[in-house]
Amino acid sequence: xxxxxxxxxxxxxxxxxxLELAASTVGEMLSELTSQFPDLRKQLFTDDGKLRRFxxxxxxxxxxxxxxxxxxxxxxxxxxSIVPSVAGGVNASVSRLVQTSKVAxxxxxxxxxxxx
Amino acid sequence: xxxRIGKSEWEQLRxxxxxxxxxxxxxxLLGQLxxxxxxxxxxxxxxxxxxxxxLHNRYRIDPRELVRIQREARERGQDIVGFYHSHPDHPAxxxxxxxxxxxxxxxxxxxTSVMNGAATETNSxxxxxxxxxxxxxxxxxxxx
Numbered sequence: 001x002x003x004x005x006x007x008x009x010x011x012x013x014x015x016x017x018x019l020e021l022a023a024s025t026v027g028e029m030l031s032e033l034t035s036q037f038p039d040l041r042k043q044l045f046t047d048d049g050k051l052r053r054f055x056x057x058x059x060x061x062x063x064x065x066x067x068x069x070x071x072x073x074x075x076x077x078x079x080x081s082i083v084p085s086v087a088g089g090v091n092a093s094v095s096r097l098v099q100t101s102k103v104a105x106x107x108x109x110x111x112x113x114x115x116x
Numbered sequence: 117x118x119x120r121i122g123k124s125e126w127e128q129l130r131x132x133x134x135x136x137x138x139x140x141x142x143x144x145l146l147g148q149l150x151x152x153x154x155x156x157x158x159x160x161x162x163x164x165x166x167x168x169x170x171l172h173n174r175y176r177i178d179p180r181e182l183v184r185i186q187r188e189a190r191e192r193g194q195d196i197v198g199f200y201h202s203h204p205d206h207p208a209x210x211x212x213x214x215x216x217x218x219x220x221x222x223x224x225x226x227x228t229s230v231m232n233g234a235a236t237e238t239n240s241x242x243x244x245x246x247x248x249x250x251x252x253x254x255x256x257x258x259x260x
Contacts, residue, residue, distance in 0.1 A: 004186060007149060007195050008221035008243075017190065043247070052247075054219050056179040063180065081183040084219035086199050089140055089167070089174035090206040091213045 001078045003033065008084065012039040026057060027070035029080060044082075054085040118256040119198065119224050119240045121145075121157040126259045129160050130235040133202030133228045139171035144182070145198040145224065146189045153242070155197040155224055161185050174213070175201045198224035198240070205230070208237040210252045218243050224255055 003019045010017060014037075023029035030051075034041040044055055051057065057064045058081045064072045074080060125145075132141040142165050147158040163181055167174040177199070186196055199220070203211075208229035218225060221243050228238040241252035 004190060006186065006220070007197065007223055008219070011222070017195070054217075056183070058180070058183045061180060061183065079187065081186060083179055083182045083186060085176075085179060085217070086142075086144075086182060086220070087167075087174070087176040087217040088201060088211065088214035088225070089170070090203040090211050091170070091173045 001029065001074050001076060001080055003029065004079065004081045006081075006083055009040060009043055009082065012043060013037050022076075023074060025070065026059065026064050026072045026074060026080065029074060030057075030070065056083045056085060057081070058083070117153040117242050117253065118258055119155050119157065119226070120258045120260060122260055125157055125160045126238075126257075129200045129226065130228050130238055132162055132200075133204075133230040134233060134235050136165070136202065137230045137233045138204045140165055140167075140173065140175040140202050140204060142175040142177055142199065142201040144177070144185050144196055145200060145226070146185070146194045147197045149195055149197055149222070153222065157197060158194055160200070172204055196220070196223065198226060200226035200228065202228045202230045202235075205232070208239045210241050215250065215252055218250065218252070219247065221246065221250065225252065226257075 001021060003021055005013050005017055021029050021032050023032055046052055059072055059074055059078055132143060143163050144161045145157045147156045149155055163177045165171055166176040166178045189195060208227045224240045224242050226240045229236045240255040240257050242255045243250060244253045245251050
């Protein structure tokens with residue numbers, strides 16, 4: 001199957017954006033992946049071996065959490081995607097730390113300053 | 117370390133925050149990651165804010181949507197290089213929530229302040245470090 005590696009994890013896969021792996025379940029695939037690239041293990045799993053909560057694994061368009069988790073079967077032509085979650089918001093107090101540098105935004109004819 | 121973005125994409129992401137005001141908008145930046153950590157944005161993709169319980173001060177992109185965006189981008193030879201969202205009636209600075217929920221190392225998180233419905237400052241922050249010592253770093257924005 002094809003495994004799509006997200007941008008932030010590519011530094012652990014020798015900059016490979018996608019990999020072809022042979023496995024019959026998602027768990028086997030992850031095991032093969034982390035055996036080839038041991039530095040990935042810490043990024044994907046907690047110390048007690050569970051997938052980190054912000055790591056989403058999809059087989060084609062389906063979240064393995066709603067299938068059979070790591071026992072979810074995979075076939076040769078499936079695409080497995082790994083995507084860290086994306087969230088946030090102004091909810092907590094916005095950083096008011098003094099920034100180390102102020103960076104101008106360059107734009108022809110206009111300029112946007114930074115917050116004081 | 118810098119973010120390079122076309123004027124059209126720049127205006128699109130700022131306008132998105134005005135359109136969703138007083139709610140937070142969110143979206144994905146697609147393009148190329150350069151060797152010197154310069155992100156060249158080639159397209160932006162608007163996303164639905166999935167946080168229907170707290171649209172005015174939280175955002176979340178549906179992972180299923182991210183999977184589709186990542187897959188389609190790869191087919192075009194593009195990568196996810198960052199994300200954007202708005203801070204309605206708050207500064208364009210990252211919040212503790214933004215940092216806690218950020219996991220895309222070496223990608224940028226662009227924040228636009230939308231005050232009374234009008235986009236004001238837009239800033240970009242590169243996520244550096246690893247998950248146990250991550251940090252946001254100020255990043256220059258170059259609008260071409």
